[in-house]
Amino acid sequence: MLQQALVILAGGGIGDALMAIPVARVLRDGGREVTMLANPSTKRLLAGHPLLKEVIVDDQGGTHAGLSGFLRLVSEIRDRHFGEVLVLWSTVRTAWLSYLARIPVRAGQAGRLLYSHLYTHPVSVRSEKGDTRSHWVDCLLDYPRALGIPVHATSPFLEITDEDRERSHRLFAEIGIPIDRPRVVIHAGKGISLAGKIWPTGMFARVADELARRWEVAVVLSGSEPEKPLVELILSECKETVYDLSGRTSLRDLAGILSGSLMMICPDSGPMHIAAAVGTPVVAIFALAKDFPDRWHPHGVPFEVVRKEPPPCPPGCIKEKCKDFRCMAAITSEMVLEAAERLRARLPEGHRDVENNAKGKKWTSA
CATH class of the missing domain: 3.40.50.2000 (Glycogen Phosphorylase B;)
Structure with missing residues (x-):
C-alpha cells in the first residue's frame, strides 16, 4: 500500500x-x-x-x-x-x-x-x-x-482534457474565431482589489491593435466577471477587431483557451501561471520593485519579462499603500510589443499550429 x-x-x-x-x-x-x-x-x-x-x-x-x-x-x-x-x-x-x-x-x-x-x-x-x-x-x-525525499527539476502542469478543448472550441465559435486561426490572449486584470496596479487600459488597447495588424492573429481579451468592466474599457479604445471572452470563462475554461494559443500577455498573476501550466509562452509585466520576477516568472515555458529597471518606486513603497503606481505608467506599449516580438522569434515554427500545440506543448527549456 x-x-x-x-x-x-x-x-x-x-x-x-x-x-x-x-x-x-x-x-x-x-x-x-x-x-x-x-x-x-x-x-x-x-x-x-x-x-x-x-x-x-x-x-x-x-x-x-x-x-x-x-x-x-x-x-x-x-x-x-x-x-x-x-x-x-x-x-x-x-x-x-x-x-x-x-x-x-x-x-x-x-x-x-x-x-x-x-x-x-x-x-x-x-x-x-x-x-x-x-x-x-x-x-x-x-x-x-x-523530509529527505529526492527532488528533481520539474514544472507545474495542467492536463487539458477533451472536454476542456471542446468547451474552448465552442467559446471561440460563439465569438467568431476559427479554431485554426492563431491567437494571442491578453489578460489585463490581476484579480486583486488594487485598481491602480493595472497597466493603463490605453496601453493594452495599443498592444492589441498592433498585434492584430502586424501578426494577423485573433487577439482575445480574457477576464473574470468582476474584470469585465476593465475589458470593456480596453475594447472601447481598440481600433482593430479584438475579441472579448471576459466574464464567460471558469478557470478550467481559461486553461482550455490558453492551451494552443500562440502566447499570453498579462501582468504577474494567477492566469499567467495557468498559461505556463498548459505550455503557453508568456509576456509578463512585472512593474513593481517588489514583484521579484526571478521568483515569480512563468515556469517551464519560454517567456519575456517587461519591467522598467530600476522600477521608479519611491523608497519604502509597498503596493497596498501606493498612491500612483508610477511603475506601471513607466512601462510603454512599445516595450511590451518588443517583448512579444522577441518571444515570437524564439518559438519554433510548429508552435503556430494551434491545434497541434493544444494537445500539450512540452518545452525542453524556458
Whole structure:
C-alpha cells in the first residue's frame, strides 16, 4: 500500500496552487499517493489532476467555518490516516490542523512563534532570509527536501482534457474565431482589489491593435466577471477587431483557451501561471520593485519579462499603500510589443499550429 501524503495549500491563490504541483510530482515519484487541501476555487482548477488522488476543500466560509467547522475538518483529515503532511501555506490554522489530525511527519514553516513548534520538520523559507532570486517552485521543493525525499527539476502542469478543448472550441465559435486561426490572449486584470496596479487600459488597447495588424492573429481579451468592466474599457479604445471572452470563462475554461494559443500577455498573476501550466509562452509585466520576477516568472515555458529597471518606486513603497503606481505608467506599449516580438522569434515554427500545440506543448527549456 502506498504511503499517503497530504499537501496543505488552503490559503494560497491560483499561482500558489500551480507552483505546488512539482511538490506533488516528487512525492508521487517517491512512491506516495498525494492529496491536496485547498480553497474552493483552487479545487475547481485542480480537480482530476493526474498527480493528485484527491483535492479536499477547506471551506472556511461554510462547512469548516468557526471552531466547530475547524474540528470537523480535523476529523476528516485524521480519518484519512496520512503519514506525512507538507504545509506549504503555514498559518496558525493549518499548523494546528496538521498537529491535531495526528499526522506523524509534519513539515512546515520555521521561525513562527505561535506554531512552528508543532512541526516535526520546520523549514526555513528562503524569501524570509532575503532571497529574491530563487524561483518559488524551487522554494516549495525545500519541503520535500526537509523530509529527505529526492527532488528533481520539474514544472507545474495542467492536463487539458477533451472536454476542456471542446468547451474552448465552442467559446471561440460563439465569438467568431476559427479554431485554426492563431491567437494571442491578453489578460489585463490581476484579480486583486488594487485598481491602480493595472497597466493603463490605453496601453493594452495599443498592444492589441498592433498585434492584430502586424501578426494577423485573433487577439482575445480574457477576464473574470468582476474584470469585465476593465475589458470593456480596453475594447472601447481598440481600433482593430479584438475579441472579448471576459466574464464567460471558469478557470478550467481559461486553461482550455490558453492551451494552443500562440502566447499570453498579462501582468504577474494567477492566469499567467495557468498559461505556463498548459505550455503557453508568456509576456509578463512585472512593474513593481517588489514583484521579484526571478521568483515569480512563468515556469517551464519560454517567456519575456517587461519591467522598467530600476522600477521608479519611491523608497519604502509597498503596493497596498501606493498612491500612483508610477511603475506601471513607466512601462510603454512599445516595450511590451518588443517583448512579444522577441518571444515570437524564439518559438519554433510548429508552435503556430494551434491545434497541434493544444494537445500539450512540452518545452525542453524556458
